[in-house]
Amino acid sequence: MSKIVLQHITKEYGSNETKVLALDDVSFEIESGELIVVLGASGAGKSTLLNILGGMDQATSGSYIVDDDDVTKMNDKQLSLFRRRKVGFVFQFYNLMPNLTALENVMLSEQTVKDHLNSADVLKMVGLENRIHNFPSKLSGGEQQRVSIARAIVKKPSLLLCDEPTGALDSKTGKSIIQLLKDISKNAGQIVIIVTHNANIQYIANRIIKLSDGKIIENIHNYNPKDVEEIEW
Amino acid sequence: MVKVLRRKVVSEIRTSYLQYLSVILIAMLAVTLFTGIYANYKNFDDRLNHIYEITNMSDLTITYQGYDAKDEEFLKSLDVEYERRIYITGKTGTTNINIIVFDENTKMCLPTELSKENYTTHDILVDKNFLSKKGIKIGDTIDVEIAQNEVNATITGTMIHPEALDNSTYSTGLVYIGIDALLDLVYQMYGFKVTKEIVYSLYANQYVIQTKNPSKILDKINEYYNQKENNNLLYAAERKNMPSNIAIESDVIQAKKMLYVFPVIFYLVAVLIILTSISQLINKERMNIGIMKSFGYSKKEIMVHYMSISILLCLIGSIFGIILGPIIIPKVMSTKYNYLYQLPKYHVSFLRVEYLISVLILILVSIFTSFIACRSEINKKPIESLRGENSVNIKTNFLEKTKLFQKIPLTIRIALRNMRRKFSRTLMVILGLLGCSSLLVCGFGIDNTLTYGLDLEKKELIPYDLTIGYISGGSKFDELSNIEGVSRVEEYEKIAITVQKDNIISSSLYLLPEKSEIFTTDYSKDGVLISEKVADEVGVKVGDDLKIIINNKTITKKVSSLVKLCVTQGIFISKDKIDIEFSPNASWIKTTNSNVNSSVKEEVEKLDNIESVFTMQEMSDKADGVTSTIRIMTTTVKVFAILLAIVVLYNLALLNFEERTRDIATLKVLGFNRIEIGMSLTFEILTSTLIGSIIGLFFGYPLLVTVLSINENPLLTYIYHISPLTYLYTILLTCGVSIGMNSIFSVLTKRIKMVESLKSVD
Numbered sequence: 001m002s003k004i005v006l007q008h009i010t011k012e013y014g015s016n017e018t019k020v021l022a023l024d025d026v027s028f029e030i031e032s033g034e035l036i037v038v039l040g041a042s043g044a045g046k047s048t049l050l051n052i053l054g055g056m057d058q059a060t061s062g063s064y065i066v067d068d069d070d071v072t073k074m075n076d077k078q079l080s081l082f083r084r085r086k087v088g089f090v091f092q093f094y095n096l097m098p099n100l101t102a103l104e105n106v107m108l109s110e111q112t113v114k115d116h117l118n119s120a121d122v123l124k125m126v127g128l129e130n131r132i133h134n135f136p137s138k139l140s141g142g143e144q145q146r147v148s149i150a151r152a153i154v155k156k157p158s159l160l161l162c163d164e165p166t167g168a169l170d171s172k173t174g175k176s177i178i179q180l181l182k183d184i185s186k187n188a189g190q191i192v193i194i195v196t197h198n199a200n201i202q203y204i205a206n207r208i209i210k211l212s213d214g215k216i217i218e219n220i221h222n223y224n225p226k227d228v229e230e231i232e233w
Numbered sequence: 234m235v236k237v238l239r240r241k242v243v244s245e246i247r248t249s250y251l252q253y254l255s256v257i258l259i260a261m262l263a264v265t266l267f268t269g270i271y272a273n274y275k276n277f278d279d280r281l282n283h284i285y286e287i288t289n290m291s292d293l294t295i296t297y298q299g300y301d302a303k304d305e306e307f308l309k310s311l312d313v314e315y316e317r318r319i320y321i322t323g324k325t326g327t328t329n330i331n332i333i334v335f336d337e338n339t340k341m342c343l344p345t346e347l348s349k350e351n352y353t354t355h356d357i358l359v360d361k362n363f364l365s366k367k368g369i370k371i372g373d374t375i376d377v378e379i380a381q382n383e384v385n386a387t388i389t390g391t392m393i394h395p396e397a398l399d400n401s402t403y404s405t406g407l408v409y410i411g412i413d414a415l416l417d418l419v420y421q422m423y424g425f426k427v428t429k430e431i432v433y434s435l436y437a438n439q440y441v442i443q444t445k446n447p448s449k450i451l452d453k454i455n456e457y458y459n460q461k462e463n464n465n466l467l468y469a470a471e472r473k474n475m476p477s478n479i480a481i482e483s484d485v486i487q488a489k490k491m492l493y494v495f496p497v498i499f500y501l502v503a504v505l506i507i508l509t510s511i512s513q514l515i516n517k518e519r520m521n522i523g524i525m526k527s528f529g530y531s532k533k534e535i536m537v538h539y540m541s542i543s544i545l546l547c548l549i550g551s552i553f554g555i556i557l558g559p560i561i562i563p564k565v566m567s568t569k570y571n572y573l574y575q576l577p578k579y580h581v582s583f584l585r586v587e588y589l590i591s592v593l594i595l596i597l598v599s600i601f602t603s604f605i606a607c608r609s610e611i612n613k614k615p616i617e618s619l620r621g622e623n624s625v626n627i628k629t630n631f632l633e634k635t636k637l638f639q640k641i642p643l644t645i646r647i648a649l650r651n652m653r654r655k656f657s658r659t660l661m662v663i664l665g666l667l668g669c670s671s672l673l674v675c676g677f678g679i680d681n682t683l684t685y686g687l688d689l690e691k692k693e694l695i696p697y698d699l700t701i702g703y704i705s706g707g708s709k710f711d712e713l714s715n716i717e718g719v720s721r722v723e724e725y726e727k728i729a730i731t732v733q734k735d736n737i738i739s740s741s742l743y744l745l746p747e748k749s750e751i752f753t754t755d756y757s758k759d760g761v762l763i764s765e766k767v768a769d770e771v772g773v774k775v776g777d778d779l780k781i782i783i784n785n786k787t788i789t790k791k792v793s794s795l796v797k798l799c800v801t802q803g804i805f806i807s808k809d810k811i812d813i814e815f816s817p818n819a820s821w822i823k824t825t826n827s828n829v830n831s832s833v834k835e836e837v838e839k840l841d842n843i844e845s846v847f848t849m850q851e852m853s854d855k856a857d858g859v860t861s862t863i864r865i866m867t868t869t870v871k872v873f874a875i876l877l878a879i880v881v882l883y884n885l886a887l888l889n890f891e892e893r894t895r896d897i898a899t900l901k902v903l904g905f906n907r908i909e910i911g912m913s914l915t916f917e918i919l920t921s922t923l924i925g926s927i928i929g930l931f932f933g934y935p936l937l938v939t940v941l942s943i944n945e946n947p948l949l950t951y952i953y954h955i956s957p958l959t960y961l962y963t964i965l966l967t968c969g970v971s972i973g974m975n976s977i978f979s980v981l982t983k984r985i986k987m988v989e990s991l992k993s994v995d
Contacts, residue, residue, distance in 0.1 A: 083902060
């Protein structure tokens, strides 16, 4: 069972007159199996939070604990291992390796950890059993995003971070992707964090964190999450 | 071009200068080589033509045996300028000399760079090189052997003569002697005075001719003599084929021929680099092209915009090339020419029209390649460009379905498919590295060839310990044999000759002992043994008849076999197989062991009438002096080869790095470390490097033969040889540059921010 704890996280960019406070005293805790939606307008600090959660960037102050390890004290090498073992990423623009097939893209992630799922099985799970030998250029946007999700979950990460996962998709495909993420959080017991500006997605989450000017303005538990089919797009 | 687009060209180059550096560099290298080699050829040609002009050099020479008044009548009928003169061979010690006699009416083939302002018919002038070679000075007296009579001639001055430009240690010296000085020498010889007319009727044997159409006149001359009943023609030749000028004239042609080797390689690589760089730019600029089209810019305007980027880059590189080429290359090459020839100083022009032609060629190449690169994108509809489609059309081939391929790590698979997908880029690297590796093999191979040839001669073909030259004839066998430490003495006679078949050349005839243990090649067969270089120059093969002219006497001998010798050149025959009185003037000595060589040398020097004594080591050092000029060239070849590899690999590494920035960022996010990411990049570059380098190894030998054949040295024969180590060094060097270049970019992966992965594709 995983747990992440953020305490008084701040992130500053620049210095003196040009100093920008991207995150200001952000604190929250997440238990495994939770599906969190982080909402906020452009410039609210969503991406900065995502970067810190994913170990892509370090906080200026505060602590970020994942399974008893303080990520804020990690060096580059440890951060690399943290991303490798604990974090799965789903990007807005999929970021698949164009020279690798769907299966190979998932295997690329599979090979980074010892304890992992079978890549072909995961692709079957996301509904791409017939497309595993296709290159990304031959897949639709939705299919590419499914490969991206498969790539993220194959290594059984504690934390699945999704950056605008439906941002480049139409409503129907977008909903199917959200459904998939929801199933993952429910069945695999992983923490799934979806960062988005699409407010409609919040209704499916267990928890909604709203950001504005780098601060958490709302941290609400949703005890009755809706089904994906019920939400407006 | 629209003003705003013009500004965009400059800002594009300014912001992405690192990417375009390779285009600038390859343009610079190509133009440097072209202009440099052209400048070298032209400067050399100008210097030669300048000396011909100031000395009023003749265009044709006829050498005859026995004066015939009809010949002069024939020459008058040809409407050419001509002079009759005395040209005889003689020797001083073992050094052969040519003697040209002048009088107050001599107007052609005049000396220059005189040690004194005016000279008269009482003067005896010698060429500067001869003077330094003999270690004598003006006012000294030398023993000269003319028609087997020895006389003492006092040198009154020095000169450079257009028929004695050859500077080599082995060349014949030239004595330019006034008619009155010759009359004095004849008085010394016979003890009575003779008139100028008598001397001319006895010794005159040449006509030097000036004409505007030498080859046509030569045909008429040959036709005239062939029809003559008593053909008294020894030979008639154009200036470029005369024994005295053939070496320098062919060096000019060789200097020109170099233009067709090196610059071609670099121009071809330039095409590939421009093609890949501009394709990359167009790919990056897709969206901007769409915007420009949607604003209403015409296809032509957009095409001109991108073409002008490549033109500007080529121009920048060319400017550096035009400056560097004519400065560096002629300077390197002139070391060789100054070593081989004595040419008066001459101010050469710095800028030539042909340089601009080389730039123009490069510009045309860049226009053409940019057109090819832009064509398809520019022909698309605006919306197609704006859509930002960057699909990678790739299919798995049968190899990828094999079990072996499935075992290859994924990062390597990425690299392999990238090579296939970006085939033109891969091809650029393969061809670039092919060029580099063949140039390196050629560069190292020239060193190997020189060392191999010299070693073969001194260790196997003529393995003497000391070589000795005598001042005057007569055997010294007994005196030499009695020296302690000498185990064997072999005497021979070296005679200056002219040989004729297809060409006429000066050479040496070696009359060897009936049996030799030092000269190891078999010369016992009937006919003559001839060194391959002389055979090539004169145009004979085994079985041909060869005309040997010794002191105006012609002997014809069959060529029995050929020998590959690196330094010693000439015709070899056993003294009992030719009708010439044997009078040894040199010998080879074997000592009991090499430690006594210097003490034996000291003892030999104490003997009378010894002109020179050299140990094998000293002769090797002397040969190294000659080859050092060629070795300078090999260093240049190697430097340019490495530069080529750097430019090509830099271009690939940079293009790859820029194109895969997003992939690298994603791999970092996925938790791959720098080494794993670097391995994928390195694998791609290293594989292309290895393929190119290995193919290049096979082109190294033909390139070596081409380079050396257009860079012949009159003093050496090249026995082509490439050591296995050369191949090893070549692969190590190319891979070294590749790994080095890649390491730089691998370090740069650290700088790629992971947030790059969050950005959209354009």
